[in-house]
Amino acid sequence: xxxxxxxxxxxxxxxxxxxxxxxxxxxxxxxxxxxxxxxxxxxxxxxxxxxxxxxxxxxxxxxxxxxxxxxxxxxxxxxxxxxxxxxxxxxxxxxxxxxxxxxxxxxxxxxxx
Amino acid sequence: xxxxxxxxxxxxxxxxxxxxxxxxxxxxxxxxxxxxxxxxxxxxxxxxxxxxxxxxxxxxxxxxxxxxxxxxxxxxxxxxxxxxxxxxxxxxxxxxxxxxxxxxxxxxx
Numbered sequence: 001x002x003x004x005x006x007x008x009x010x011x012x013x014x015x016x017x018x019x020x021x022x023x024x025x026x027x028x029x030x031x032x033x034x035x036x037x038x039x040x041x042x043x044x045x046x047x048x049x050x051x052x053x054x055x056x057x058x059x060x061x062x063x064x065x066x067x068x069x070x071x072x073x074x075x076x077x078x079x080x081x082x083x084x085x086x087x088x089x090x091x092x093x094x095x096x097x098x099x100x101x102x103x104x105x106x107x108x109x110x111x112x113x
Numbered sequence: 114x115x116x117x118x119x120x121x122x123x124x125x126x127x128x129x130x131x132x133x134x135x136x137x138x139x140x141x142x143x144x145x146x147x148x149x150x151x152x153x154x155x156x157x158x159x160x161x162x163x164x165x166x167x168x169x170x171x172x173x174x175x176x177x178x179x180x181x182x183x184x185x186x187x188x189x190x191x192x193x194x195x196x197x198x199x200x201x202x203x204x205x206x207x208x209x210x211x212x213x214x215x216x217x218x219x220x221x222x
Binding site for chain 1 (some may be wrong): 119147149154155156157158159160200202204207208209210211212213214215
C-alpha cells in the first residue's frame, strides 16, 4: 500500500538534545513538507522541499534542519536551538504538476522533558 | 504575504442542520486550494483539491466550492461522525502550502 509514514509516533527528549523525526513516502511524490501544530492551533510551515537536494525555509525554520537526499525521505532534526520544541509534528507530500493531491502522515508527538 | 483565514473558529450544529464553512485567502499565484478533515491526535485526512474559480467537488455530505477570494465547504444534513476540525490550505506559485487555523465542527445527535 502506498502512503506516507512518520516515526516514531511519540518521542521524548531531554533539554539540550537534538532529535530526528522520520518521514518516508512511497507515493512517488515530488514535494514534501514539515509542519508544527500546537494545541488548538493550525499548522505552521517549518520547511519544504520540491526536489531532491533542495529545500526552502517556511515561517518557523529557526531551530530546525532538514535534508532531502532521496525522493522518498525528508527527515526533520529538532535542534537544541529550538526554544519550545514540544509539539505535534506533521509531514506531508504532494504529487506535483499534473495531480496536486496532498497527503499527511499520522504525526509525531514530541515532548521535551 | 500569503494568508489563509477560516471562519468560524467553532461551529455547533444539530444533526441534519446544514451549514457552510468559509476559507478566505490571499496568495500570489494559486496552484491549488485544499480541504482536510482532522480528528484529535491524528494527521489531516485529504478531502478535496480545487484549482480554479468556479470549480466544485463533492464527497458524500460535503461539497467544496471556489471563487477568486474564498472557498466554502458546505455540509448537508451532517451526522455526529462529521464532527472534526476542518482545515483549509493554499499552495502558492512558489509551492509552499499554508494553512488556516481551522474550523472545529461539532454535530450533536
